[in-house]
Every structure is written in structure tokens, then in C-alpha cells.
Amino acid sequence: MHVLIIKTSSMGDILHTLPALTDAMHELPGIRFDWVVEEHFAQIPYWHPSVDKVIPVAIRRWRKNWFSNKNRKERLYFKNELQSREYDAVIDAQGLIKSAFLITRLSRGEKHGQNRHSIREPLATWWYDKHHHINKQQHAVERIREQFAKSLDYKKPKIEGNYTILDYFISSLSDHVEQYLIFLHSTTRTNKHWPESHWRELIEKIQPTFLQIKLPWGTEHEYKRALRLTQGFKNVEVLPRLTVEQLAKQLIGAHAVVSVDTGLSHLTAALNRPNITLYGPTNPKRIGVYGKNQIILISPSCILKDLKVDYVLSHLKSIIADNSL
Incomplete structure (x- = not known):
């Protein structure tokens, strides 16, 4: 058939x-x-x-x-x-x-x-x-x-x-285990962005774990945002521009991902990677991330800036602890 x-x-x-x-x-x-x-x-x-x-x-x-x-x-x-x-x-x-x-x-x-x-x-x-x-x-x-x-x-x-789709990517995992997080900071709609100040605070507070943080991007303004997020931090890397498949190979090796509501958060879910997705104006009940290892955090006011850094950090630390890092 x-x-x-x-x-x-x-x-x-x-x-x-x-x-x-x-x-x-x-x-x-x-x-x-x-x-x-x-x-x-x-x-x-x-x-x-x-x-x-x-x-x-x-x-x-x-x-x-x-x-x-x-x-x-x-x-x-x-x-x-x-x-x-x-x-x-x-x-x-x-x-x-x-x-x-x-x-x-x-x-x-x-x-x-x-x-x-x-x-x-x-x-x-x-x-x-x-x-x-x-x-x-x-x-x-x-x-x-x-x-x-x-x-x-x-x-x-x-x-x-x-x-x-895991079998397609599993061979791309390196024998050398690199400990890193990925922060998916970019999305198309302005009201779905978590403020840069919040991202920077999260980066600062995660530094004691010694985990590297990788920032992908797709457009010029996303690249500039990624550069701003790295300023003053040694544990943050701006990735080169990647195809969707290349980015999937990065995601599958990550210990955890923090993401806004974007297509790449769905890709993370499809790869079964531990993922914290931040929702503000959109309702994830019918179109949110779907799958294993997915944590959905919703702003109580539906305004994403009101989703507190410490609240996100507590969930991220829980994932890190579960992975015995």
C-alpha cells in the first residue's frame, strides 16, 4: 500500500x-x-x-x-x-x-x-x-x-x-560524552519571547554546574540576540548556523533543553530529550510539546516575562540531578 x-x-x-x-x-x-x-x-x-x-x-x-x-x-x-x-x-x-x-x-x-x-x-x-x-x-x-x-x-x-526518528540520529552520538545544555531562545512571535534579562539570569545561576550552554539561531536578529546573551559568560557557546538535521544532532546529545514555544521545541520532544518549554500567550493543551521527558511551564498571567527564572531553574536543576551530573 x-x-x-x-x-x-x-x-x-x-x-x-x-x-x-x-x-x-x-x-x-x-x-x-x-x-x-x-x-x-x-x-x-x-x-x-x-x-x-x-x-x-x-x-x-x-x-x-x-x-x-x-x-x-x-x-x-x-x-x-x-x-x-x-x-x-x-x-x-x-x-x-x-x-x-x-x-x-x-x-x-x-x-x-x-x-x-x-x-x-x-x-x-x-x-x-x-x-x-x-x-x-x-x-x-x-x-x-x-x-x-x-x-x-x-x-x-x-x-x-x-x-x-531516534534510530536515524542515534549513530551521530559521540562516544565522548560532552556535558551541555541547549537554550532555544528564539521564536517568531515577539510575545512568545522570554526576556533576554531572564535568559542571562538563568545562565548566571546555572554556572556552578559547570555545564556548557549552546545557543542556536536561524536569522540575523536571532544571532545578535545569542551574542548578547553570551556577553560576560565563559560557559556559553553560540553555535554556527545549522540545518534542521544538524541541529537535531546537537539536540539529541544535550542533557537538557530549555525552550520557548517554537518548532525546535517540538523537535526536542520528538527526540525524547528532557525539555522545559515556556508558554505565555499560547495554550499548550492542543498544540504544545508532546512526548516523553517534556515539562511545560505556563506563565500564570499569560505574559512570558512573568514566568520567574527561579521557577525555571528549579525544574532544570531537577533534570540535572536526575541525570546524575
């Missing part, structure tokens, strides 16, 4: 889809998947052992200049790749009008999606052959697991979802 998945973005949403593949892999031996995903995240689906082919799409980039010759040629190539085989099932897990119209509609195979009472954009259901009711009152991982189970006709397992 060969299935096409349409889940193009964001990083967290793509990672949240992986446990559904694991369910299907165990329930339907021999099943294989192709996956349509935004080009910037094309590395991620290949980490799962049931994925054969990734078909990158660039809607975010194309829409900036939709009618240019270059983008027209890229869209034609994408369409040819998309239609290169007939699938036993096509699962639109994105659930948006743009994914349904620009991708699902063009694919070859019976098209599955959520029904109009379950989906985020009901008009998208126009392009589905099969419509499934999915309970909204559950975590995103569980919603996607339920959608796959109903689309592929098996009973959703009751056990916690498994991302099944």
Missing part, C-alpha cells in the same frame, strides 16, 4: 504527523509513504523509516512572484512529480484551502480529509472524496493519528504516539 501525505508546514505540524506514520506502519505492514512538504522542511520526513519519497513544494516562495518563468517551470515540475504515480490513498493532513486546491486536487488517488465540522477551513472539503469526523478536543498529534486511522481503516492505538 502506497499513500501520499500532504502536510506542508510548519515544523511543529510536520513533526506532529510522524506518530501517525508509526501507527500505520505497525497496523499495516509494508505500507509506504510519499510526502508533500514545504522545501525548507524537506529533510524531516526522511527521518521516518516508512517514507520513500519527499516531494518538495515552494508555495511560500512562489506566491511572491507567482507568474515568473522560473516559478512556472518549478510548478510544472512539481505537478509532474505529484502525478507520477497513482496512490492507494491521499491524506490531506493540512486541511487548508490552499493545500486542497493547489496540491490534493491535483494528486492521483482517493482523497481523504476532515469533514466540514472538524476542519479548519471547511471549503477545503470540496476537493476530498472521503470526509472524516475528527475530535477537535484533543492534542494535534492525536487528531492526526485519528485521521490516519480513519483514512486507512484501522483502529487508532491507545498507547502514546511514537515519532520513531
